[in-house]
Amino acid sequence: MKRDHSPVLPGAGATDYARYMRTDTLLGLQRSPAEVVHRDELLFQVVHQSTELWLKLAAAELVEATARVNAGDLAVAEALLLRATLAVRLITDQLAMFRHLSPVDFQTMQPALGNGSGAESPGWRRVQAAGRELGRTFAGHLAARGIPLATLCPANPADPVHRLAEAMVEWDERVSLWRMRHYQVALQVGGHAPAGTPGSPMTMLAKLVEHRFFPDLRQARLHRTGNETDAAQP
Template structure:
């Protein structure tokens, strides 16, 4: 018996897979062979474009996690935050692809990049905003439920509130690891002078490596636990 694989979904594309995934558009987002000034532009664009997609997902998961925290559904919020954290782990691993890009090759590509900078990433801006919203929602839960952030370190992890706090610390740490790796790649591939050099683009990356979205949760780990 023959199976009919004719597309039934609306849109462009020869198959339903192409129409649902919008592959015709997706695979046309990179510069064509007639446009590139260096063949490794494809590598550079694929890494950064896929990063933007993962960050879009991470920001959506953070936004939904915040809504769940506001609703008191802390276990659901934790699961969503774990998903967002995995997305950041994946884009950190993606940076390994850029070690195949030499400083000479990157300099040859720079005219095609114009004045573009990773600091302009819409994905990172969305993630930053969503992280701050999550922090505010979590702090409201602390006020409502009673325990201070300083008490969470010693709390029973069967309680959803400290479990969510641990997931938030893990998120913070994974973002920091990505920033450190990105900083190292900028030095190795971009040929930037190291942090501390006047005018070096690496200065901002180095500064952000120590940034924390939830500093009170990290500070809680430095305080001694008291037994009452």
């Protein structure tokens, strides 16, 4: 018997896949061939638009992870944070696409960008707000239970609190790696002067590389590692 593949979902599109994924809308969000000033605008928009989608997911996972910490369900919070961290890893990897965008081509298409800047990314703003809230909530969780921060890193695999702390440190490292790669791309493709040059926007990007959502956890790990190294010395 032949299966009926006729769409049953409401909305635009010839198939249920198209209707559920809203592919007509999604694939129409990029500038048309008649609008572009350079063909690599498609590459540029696809990378940035997909980044916004992954950041939307990452922010949602961070918000839910925070709710789980409030509920005392730290194992689920860890799993959600690992998903958010993977999203950041994916957007870091796709920056490799910009190896195929030359500085000359970028300068040609730059007028189409207006005054737009990555600093205006709504996805990163949501992620930053959600990350800060997770940090505050986790700190409150520790304080309510009298758990010293210095005991959390490195993680104890048997303790959900320690495991979540380790996942938070990993999140910070992944975001820092993305910022470093973004800084390198801005230098290679954008034609900006390096950090430290008067008036260069790269100075702010370089400072953000060292920014951490959870600086106290990082310091706890560094302090603990340093003590272990000292103890190992003869």
